Structure formats: structure tokens, C-alpha cells
Amino acid sequence: MGYPGRLAALLLVAATATAVVAHNDHGEHKNYLVIVRTPYEYDRNVYKTVSSWHASLVASVCDQAKEQLDADPGAAERLIYSYRTVINGFAARLTPDELHHMGEKDWFLKALPEQTYQLTTTHTPRMLGLTGPLFHAGVWNRTNMGEGMIIGILDGGIAGAHPSFDGTGMPPPPAKWKGRCDFNRSVCNNKLIGARSFYESAKWRWEGIDDPVLPIDDSAHGTHVSSTAAGAFVPGANAMGSGFGTAAGMAPRAHLAFYQVCFVGKGCDRDDILAAIDDALDEGIDVLSMSLGADDAGDFAADPIALGGFSGVMRGVFVCTSAGNQGPSPATVANEAPWLLTVAAATTDRTFSADVKFGNGLVINGESHYQPSTYVSVQQPLVMDTAADGTCSDKTVLTAKQVAGKIMLCISGGNLTNLEKGSILHDAGAIAMIIVQPEEAGSVISPKAHALPATQVESKWLEKIMAYVNSTQSPTAQLVFKGALLGNRMAPVVAPFSSRGPSRQNQGILKPDITGPGVNIIAAVPMPNGLAQPPNEMAYKFDIMSGTSMSTPHISGVAVLIKKAHPTWSPAAIKSAMMTTTDTRDGRRMPMLDQDGLPANLISMGAGYINPTRAMNPGLVYNQSAHDYIPYLCGLGYNDHEVSSIIHPAPPLSCKQLPVIHQKDLNYPSITVYLDKEPYAVNVSRALTNVDNDVGVYAASVELPPSLSAKVTPDILGFRDVNQVQTFTVTIRTKDGQKMKERIAEGQLKWVSRKHVVRSPILVSSKKFFKENSMANNGQRVGDS
Ligand SMILES: *[C@@H]1O[C@H](CO)[C@@H](O)[C@H](O)[C@H]1NC(C)=O
Ligand SMILES: *[C@@H]1O[C@H](CO)[C@@H](O)[C@H](O)[C@H]1NC(C)=O
Ligand SMILES: *[C@@H]1O[C@H](CO)[C@@H](O)[C@H](O)[C@H]1NC(C)=O
Ligand SMILES: *[C@@H]1O[C@H](CO)[C@@H](O)[C@H](O)[C@H]1NC(C)=O
Ligand SMILES: *[C@@H]1O[C@H](CO)[C@@H](O)[C@H](O)[C@H]1NC(C)=O
Numbered sequence: 001m002g003y004p005g006r007l008a009a010l011l012l013v014a015a016t017a018t019a020v021v022a023h024n025d026h027g028e029h030k031n032y033l034v035i036v037r038t039p040y041e042y043d044r045n046v047y048k049t050v051s052s053w054h055a056s057l058v059a060s061v062c063d064q065a066k067e068q069l070d071a072d073p074g075a076a077e078r079l080i081y082s083y084r085t086v087i088n089g090f091a092a093r094l095t096p097d098e099l100h101h102m103g104e105k106d107w108f109l110k111a112l113p114e115q116t117y118q119l120t121t122t123h124t125p126r127m128l129g130l131t132g133p134l135f136h137a138g139v140w141n142r143t144n145m146g147e148g149m150i151i152g153i154l155d156g157g158i159a160g161a162h163p164s165f166d167g168t169g170m171p172p173p174p175a176k177w178k179g180r181c182d183f184n185r186s187v188c189n190n191k192l193i194g195a196r197s198f199y200e201s202a203k204w205r206w207e208g209i210d211d212p213v214l215p216i217d218d219s220a221h222g223t224h225v226s227s228t229a230a231g232a233f234v235p236g237a238n239a240m241g242s243g244f245g246t247a248a249g250m251a252p253r254a255h256l257a258f259y260q261v262c263f264v265g266k267g268c269d270r271d272d273i274l275a276a277i278d279d280a281l282d283e284g285i286d287v288l289s290m291s292l293g294a295d296d297a298g299d300f301a302a303d304p305i306a307l308g309g310f311s312g313v314m315r316g317v318f319v320c321t322s323a324g325n326q327g328p329s330p331a332t333v334a335n336e337a338p339w340l341l342t343v344a345a346a347t348t349d350r351t352f353s354a355d356v357k358f359g360n361g362l363v364i365n366g367e368s369h370y371q372p373s374t375y376v377s378v379q380q381p382l383v384m385d386t387a388a389d390g391t392c393s394d395k396t397v398l399t400a401k402q403v404a405g406k407i408m409l410c411i412s413g414g415n416l417t418n419l420e421k422g423s424i425l426h427d428a429g430a431i432a433m434i435i436v437q438p439e440e441a442g443s444v445i446s447p448k449a450h451a452l453p454a455t456q457v458e459s460k461w462l463e464k465i466m467a468y469v470n471s472t473q474s475p476t477a478q479l480v481f482k483g484a485l486l487g488n489r490m491a492p493v494v495a496p497f498s499s500r501g502p503s504r505q506n507q508g509i510l511k512p513d514i515t516g517p518g519v520n521i522i523a524a525v526p527m528p529n530g531l532a533q534p535p536n537e538m539a540y541k542f543d544i545m546s547g548t549s550m551s552t553p554h555i556s557g558v559a560v561l562i563k564k565a566h567p568t569w570s571p572a573a574i575k576s577a578m579m580t581t582t583d584t585r586d587g588r589r590m591p592m593l594d595q596d597g598l599p600a601n602l603i604s605m606g607a608g609y610i611n612p613t614r615a616m617n618p619g620l621v622y623n624q625s626a627h628d629y630i631p632y633l634c635g636l637g638y639n640d641h642e643v644s645s646i647i648h649p650a651p652p653l654s655c656k657q658l659p660v661i662h663q664k665d666l667n668y669p670s671i672t673v674y675l676d677k678e679p680y681a682v683n684v685s686r687a688l689t690n691v692d693n694d695v696g697v698y699a700a701s702v703e704l705p706p707s708l709s710a711k712v713t714p715d716i717l718g719f720r721d722v723n724q725v726q727t728f729t730v731t732i733r734t735k736d737g738q739k740m741k742e743r744i745a746e747g748q749l750k751w752v753s754r755k756h757v758v759r760s761p762i763l764v765s766s767k768k769f770f771k772e773n774s775m776a777n778n779g780q781r782v783g784d785s
């Protein structure tokens, strides 16, 4: 796309904006997503395009021109988006009166008021560094690093000119690519093939979005996420001057199509998200990665990620989403629809080691990102905030004369962030800072780059430290920096912030699905903030972030590689391949832990931690088509109109004509059952598809707590041909036929052959959790019928 065309588009947009402002209506306009009742479709003899039809629907209720569109050209501008694929409907600016009139139209199904989604990052410790290739070279070799695949990313903005998005050596995008890149020619290339901003809805809601046109913003989020998924090789990247190496994304030769839908300090507008997905699906992406969600997970018939994701899955696009960062409280998981992959976050085996050695010889492990070589590691006087609660929240404590030349101990919390405390201490002449982490963080440390030499230690050490400080008139301490160390055998540990199940909308499906690396992830940024003196040029280009936002693109990148190796696999097959081959043990070969040091449960880690090498070759998969979700949706209690609007553009249908699929029987790679009524036994049915070229004989084995029993029928499955499908049933019951003693029990089903282990987690519960949070109560609907 050349310059002249874009300029014209720009002018058009500007003219439109003026017209809308001038449009004089009664009452205040608000943005609504309007869903049209199926089977209403546009008459191609009357309207050339779906958008002219949608404009006519808006015009039919506009205060100024009730008769027809011709009489009110302004109506066209009241239409924000006209959707083609994701739903049968449009986004429009409407007054309360118009909304009321619309509610009387026979084509009207419902109107949803505007809603804001959020990017799912928690921390931005603002440090620099690098990531080396995480995965087994064999996976890259087999998949040619994702060459020829297109990954679509919805996020906040991208630093297009970053070396991670350098197109040197990349082939042109495949012929099916229909998207466009709005940056100039020196930024758009064969790596960054798409870059657009979707703000038509957001600009009405928030000040400061004046047709940004280019998908750039001040936050590093979109750049970080994109480079994690598909960043090119960047030699010389480094972590604080140590550990030099080469940075690369999971699929370094895949093409990137970037869609900005979020704006710094504002969030992501639902109707913009829908519009971006609508276009991305038409433009030819293979995998869609969305590190965003809403805290109050809405029902699938109103959620852009669920609605757009369904259309994606219908087209064979793999859709990967973040679980959210509302953990560790239960029932906080976002993006719960079973056709989405929902990703939790855990630590990696890398630590940024910075020990503290106290005057009595006590050594405590801590972590820090800023480990300047100028720090002289000798015992220095240690002081703490004795005046108040120990959090150093009182600036007078931090600036008092006595901190100069000393090491200050501060407990996390209070009115100041730890970064702010560090900055004040630095200015007051303190030598270093020791931060005691908040208790909720448990063993998971997200080290930051503080303004002075510092280290962060687990809260469990506080008592020992206090005992030492109390024991002497003149306590001392020194920091011992060890740089970035690999091989922490405790990893992966599920992050405290990672949102937990159970699912609120479909309690019969285990969510989150899977866990990926999402703590202290180093990837590309436009420019790290806050650090005074980056040690070298490359250090300007990488930074560290944590969140399920960071684990999601890791898994999206792996999905690209699997899809490259197995182009005919459905999204459900790819998901199954990942979920049945995970690791559930850590580097010590012990069960993976959570931040409290307890074994991570299924509602925190899903099936477990991604193992890309095994996911490439799972042996068997739990497959299904997009169509197979439909009877499941009927079973969830959605009415015909809602189901039809979710599955649009598939033809509308009636649930009555379909067999019911209960949640437990959806052909999902994990199993969730409720033993909540007599006879305290449940049958679960599943079907396995052979994806190995070899003949395979698989034997079933089930592990459950002793109070429960399971029987698999048949318990041996033989596969002779590729794509051969075999079905089986698992009967799970309490051994004594009485009520379950435990509230929740966990186990697993394994199908084992000579070559493969196909493992599914099993969650058994004595009763449905959080009844009040389920389907019945899912947010405001305006004019719902
Ligand atoms: C894959 O590995 C083979 C054998 O080691 C090697 O010859 C080939 O160049 C590798 N291919 C790629 C794309 O790295
Ligand atoms: C292209 O865009 C980049 C980033 O916006 C800018 O730095 C560069 O100067 C532009 N180059 C040209 C030739 O306009
Ligand atoms: C925190 O701020 C509040 C309100 O400004 C104030 O009342 C309180 O004393 C502050 N706490 C500390 C520890 O400084
Ligand atoms: C240390 O002394 C403080 C104040 O004298 C007291 O509150 C605290 O309990 C003591 N802590 C330990 C671990 O001895
Ligand atoms: C899975 O099901 C889809 C849709 O029915 C089909 O296209 C695909 O071939 C099946 N097998 C795999 C491995 O994806």
C-alpha cells in the first residue's frame, strides 16, 4: 500500500469525524454493540454491502431521519463498525431514545453497552536483557521456525523499527495474505507484514485518541508480546551487561500481523477488538494471540474474544488467550470459552541472583535486575524503618540523614512503590536497599531495576532478619550479586498473579488449559524506562515483564510451529497436542509447585507446563470441529438466538434439533466431573484420533485418590491408520457408592503406547462451585429479549 492511498483514507477519516460531531441529535450518544437477530440477513438486491445495510438499520431509528438512509447521510457516520464475520451486527453511537426505538424492531436481538478490556501484564520491572532460544533446536529444525505462517497479535502498539522485527532474510508473505502495514516502507517488511490501529470506537470514549493511524504507543506491552511470539534473531542482546546471547521469539521466521486495539492508560474497547478480529480473519492469519481480557468474564454471546474466537476456530485459526492476572483467588480466570486456549503463567529456570549476607553470617537468596559492577560488596551498617510499620512509606524515614552511606531494609507495601522507595533512598545517599517481598508473592520474585543496588527477598525470611537486627546494636549487611543464573530446579512455579479456575461460565471445563513461561520474561521494548545507565547499546532494546500476557505469546508461537509441521490439524487437535504432552513436574522431578510451596493444583496450572518438543508429536489427539461446540452451547443453556449469534456466520439453528452434549462429554483434552448426586458415578465419553504414522496400541491407566475409582471401557485401543478415530468411556465413582468425602479430588488418565503418553488431567468435585457466578448472572444486557 503506497502513500497516496493512505493519505486519502486519512482525509476521509478526518472528514467523517467532523460530520459526526456536527450531527445534531437529542440526548447523549453512547457506543453500543448491536446484535441483529438471526436469520436476518441483508438483501443483496437492495444493499451493495453489509455495511450499507447496517447503516440503513441505524438510519431507521435515527432521530433526524427515520425514513431512509438517503435522507440522513449522517447515519452512516453513526455506524462505528459493521461486522462481517465475527457477529451478525454492528457498533453504533446511539441516544437513549434511539436505543429504545431499536428495541422495538423485529430485527433487533440485543444492544450491549460499551465495555473495556485490559492487557494482562502485572509488572514492568523495566530491565534489559535477552532471551536465548528456549526450545529444543529439533523443533525449529522440523518446522523451519514457522516460516510461511502468519501470527496475528491484538495488543497495544508496536515499536516497528526494532531489530526484533527486522525482515532481513525473510521470504515475502504467502499469497493468501490480504492485510496491510500502515508504517512506512523502512519499518514494514517481510517480518512485520501487518500493522494497523483500531480506534473508531475508543476515540468516542476517551480523550486523546485523535485518529492515531499508526499502531504505536508508549507502553512496551505489544512490542514485548510480539517479539516473544515471533521476534527475529537479535545477536548481542544482553541482561544488564551479563549473559550476552541472541534473542529470538518462539517462531522466529513467522510473519507478524499486528492489530492495535488497546491504548495506554485507557484499555481496549470491546467493539475495536471485534473489528480487529473481523479483519484479521479475512486477512489470512493462522494463529491469533490475545494477551487481554475482562475481569468479569462475560457470557460467550457478549464477549468479543469468545465471539471472534469462535469465528476464528471455524476458519481453522488457532486462538490463544491469557488467563488473566487476578490470582491467586479462585474463579478469576478470563477467556473461558472451550474453543479458546487459556494460558496461565509460571516461572522459568532463570534467576537474577542477588544474595544478602548479614553481619552474623546469615545468607539469604534474593533477586535483583540492577546489579552494577560499581557496587562494592563489603559489610555496611543496616538500618530499618523503626518509626512506623517497616514499609519505609514515610518519606522522612527515607530521607533522614542516617540513611546516607547505609543499607536500608524495607518491607513491601505502604504508600510508595518499591521503585519509588529506591529512588528516594538513592537521592538521600543510601548505599543499597533490601526489600522484603509481600507475603502473597510467596516464592515468586519479580525483581526490578531499582535506582540503587538492591535485592528482593521472600517474606518468609523476615523473622530471621528481625531476630538478627534485634540481637545487635550495630547490624550490618552486604549484597552479593551473581548475575543471571540458569538452572533453578524449583522452576516452573505457578505465579501468584496467574488467574485461577474454576471457570465461571462453563464449570464442566477445566480452565486455565495450560501453563507457559510468564515471570521475568525478557523481550523487545521500544525503550526501557527508569534505568539510569544502561551498560551498552543493546541494553536499550530489551526489558523484562511478567504476566499471563507474557506466557500467552510463548504458547501462540508454539502453536505456529505445530501448525507449520501439521497444516491439516484443526485448532482442537493442536490444543490437544499441547495439553496432553505437558510437564507437571519441576526441575527436581517433583510435582510442580505454586507460590506457597504447595503442589500446584489443576485450577491453577491446567494440564501443566508446555513441552513443545512432545507437543509436536502427541500420538493421539482429542479432536473436534467448530460445529461440535454447538450442541455443547445448547447444553449450557444459551437460547437459539444466542447460539446462532455466537456461531455466526454459520447458518442459524435450533437447539431442539440437536443432540445435547453435556459439558463433561465435550471431546476436551481434560476431564471435569461432578459427583454431586446418587449414584455418585458418572460416565464420560471421549474420542481419540491417531496422528502418528505408525500403528499404535494404547493401554489406559487412571490415577485417582483411593476413595474414588475409575473404569475405562475399552481399556486398550489399537490404531492402524492415520486419522483413525476410536471412542471410549470413563466411569468415575466413589468407591463406597456414598457421597464424596473430599470437596475436590485430582487425578489423571493416561493412554500409553510404546512411543507416546497421552495424558489428561481429571478434576472431580463433590459439588458445583460458585453457582451464583454461573450463566444466570452475566452482566447487564440492554434491551435483551
Ligand atoms: C536440520 O537438521 C539437519 C540435520 O542436522 C540439517 O542438515 C539441516 O540444515 C537443519 N535444517 C534447518 C532448517 O536448520
Ligand atoms: C519511518 O518511520 C519510522 C518510525 O515511525 C521513523 O523513525 C522513520 O524516520 C520513517 N522513515 C521514513 C523514511 O519516513
Ligand atoms: C499513607 O497515606 C495516607 C493518606 O494520604 C496517610 O493517612 C497515611 O499516614 C500514609 N501512610 C504512611 C505509612 O505514610
Ligand atoms: C524485634 O524487636 C521488635 C521491637 O523491639 C519486636 O517487635 C519484634 O518482635 C522483635 N522481633 C524478633 C524476631 O525478635
Ligand atoms: C479434526 O477434525 C477436523 C474437523 O472435523 C478435521 O478437519 C481434521 O482433519 C481432524 N483431524 C485432525 C488431526 O485435526
Ligand SMILES: *[C@@H]1O[C@H](CO)[C@@H](O)[C@H](O)[C@H]1NC(C)=O
Pocket: 681, 682, 683, 731
Ligand atoms: C455408565 O455406562 C454404563 C454402560 O453403558 C451403564 O450401565 C451405567 O448405568 C452408566 N452410569 C451412569 C451413572 O450413567
